[in-house]
Amino acid sequence: MTSLPILAPTYTREYRISAKTALETALSSVPAYQTWRRHDRPSADIFARYQAMPVLTKVDLREHQPAEFVPQGRDLAAALARGEVELVKTSGSTSDAVTNVWCQEWWDASEACSWKLHTATESARLGAHREAILASPRCVGFASDVGYLSMEQRTLWNYLFLSEKADPAEWSATFCDRMIEELGRFEPVVFEANPSFLSVLCRHAIKHHRAVYQPAVVTLTYENPSLIHLRHIRSVFSCPVISSYGATESGYVFMQCEAGRLHQNVEHCHVDFQPLAARHGGPAVGRILVTTFHNPWRALLRFDMGDLVRLAAAPCPCGRRQGLTLDAIEGRLANATLSLAGRLVTQREADAAIAEVDGIDQYELVQTGVDTVAVRSVSDTRDPARIEPELRASLQRCYGAAMKITLERVRALSPVLGVKYRLTRADFEIDVDEFLAESP
Ligand SMILES: [Zn+2]
Known part of the structure; x- marks a missing residue:
């Protein structure tokens, strides 16, 4: 219990x-x-x-x-x-x-x-x-x-x-x-x-x-x-x-x-x-x-x-x-990622880690491997040289201190197939059955 x-x-x-x-x-x-x-x-x-x-x-x-x-x-x-x-x-x-x-x-x-x-x-x-x-x-x-x-x-x-x-x-x-x-x-x-x-x-x-x-x-x-x-x-x-x-x-x-x-x-x-x-x-x-x-x-x-x-x-x-x-x-489960320790990180949790950094206007986070997270972001109002160390530190608090973080600044981001954005996702499959609590 x-x-x-x-x-x-x-x-x-x-x-x-x-x-x-x-x-x-x-x-x-x-x-x-x-x-x-x-x-x-x-x-x-x-x-x-x-x-x-x-x-x-x-x-x-x-x-x-x-x-x-x-x-x-x-x-x-x-x-x-x-x-x-x-x-x-x-x-x-x-x-x-x-x-x-x-x-x-x-x-x-x-x-x-x-x-x-x-x-x-x-x-x-x-x-x-x-x-x-x-x-x-x-x-x-x-x-x-x-x-x-x-x-x-x-x-x-x-x-x-x-x-x-x-x-x-x-x-x-x-x-x-x-x-x-x-x-x-x-x-x-x-x-x-x-x-x-x-x-x-x-x-x-x-x-x-x-x-x-x-x-x-x-x-x-x-x-x-x-x-x-x-x-x-x-x-x-x-x-x-x-x-x-x-x-x-x-x-x-x-x-x-x-x-x-x-x-x-x-x-x-x-x-x-x-x-x-x-x-x-x-x-x-x-x-x-x-x-x-x-x-x-x-x-x-x-x-x-x-x-x-x-x-x-x-x-x-x-x-x-x-x-x-x-x-x-x-x-979405399809937008979930994993911490270095294998804990599920929901889109909302990753979003909170990024949103706490001032000056990011738009982003896309992709976990390209179990130990690598890549973020592309847009900022209209703040110098990226000041954003990057704060963003890296925030993401490492969320995913683990040894998580490799790659950051790229872009002018704008586009929705997937012109339909919806996917703010976060992993490049590998996450099967919900592995994360559910055991049935009583
Ligand atoms: Zn209410």
Whole structure:
């Protein structure tokens, strides 16, 4: 047993019914879970039944046809023909594409449930609000590699997609000014952004003293924000800046409240937490497996999100008590690295080591071998000769004093395949099973 306090989640009776329905529907009538039935003990507690089940991975999603995740008796081909659902391919930056059945109505309901988790989104009467989006146009919106697109060409319903250019390293000052000017003209209630992309725009605004339109909220999604991004974003936006966590497969899973913790979207999903071994950050740090509720066209059971999270140790001062409460998203397992002693270093931990050094505006850390870490960084404001010894010392405190650190200063950094940045990663494979705590 450990002495580290972990906050036990509380669940309502309605939640237990949703969790039971999701599990039993999948096991009884969804072809992809046919082989899972033998793990079930129907007389056990519902959460023990979940824990007895295997884990669903992206490989499983690729190996099964989308129709195999639809409960029997529902006609996917007919729903596709009616336009009730569509097939959407995800373009993940760390694994191959997965085809998802996309049900807009379910997605919208999941998003609306998540808004209840922060007072600013709860009170903003969201629904048909104007929303500006800044992310890679290869993820959402409209891309143009050659020319520029007009504001009208980048507007769809109540959404304005600010950038048609996928690489922030190539954004000119004029282009950044256009985005700021359009924000002022469009007057969004919500500004949803990839934090890496928004950080580049904010650095431009800071450097050139531009006034930027203030929406009701800025929501950060697509990537786990760096402390450096948050610094840039908060110096430009005085409204609440809220992290929203989810995925195409899962919908909205966690959202940050006004007290800064993340709460589970309990009306929409169940989350199983599997702690890492104590030397790697467990039992507070672990991976999460998501089961979605109420999606008529896709049963997702114990889907491995590929992310590590940190459970809160105490109840959140905001008063929300249901489901899991997180202190932080620790980052993707695919972005984890290892200390010289073989301890898992999450993206959040490596980021904190880099962010404590003043003057770094952007970076990319790659562990090229077990004893070598290479960092490429961008600094607009501070002499690299002063940054380098501080950065080296901070990284050696994190990874071990004998870790070899190579540093390179660059003008700008680009997202992987024009989709997302990977702030940290190892060049070798890290298998989560080696880091999980032993099952009880
Ligand atoms: Zn809270």
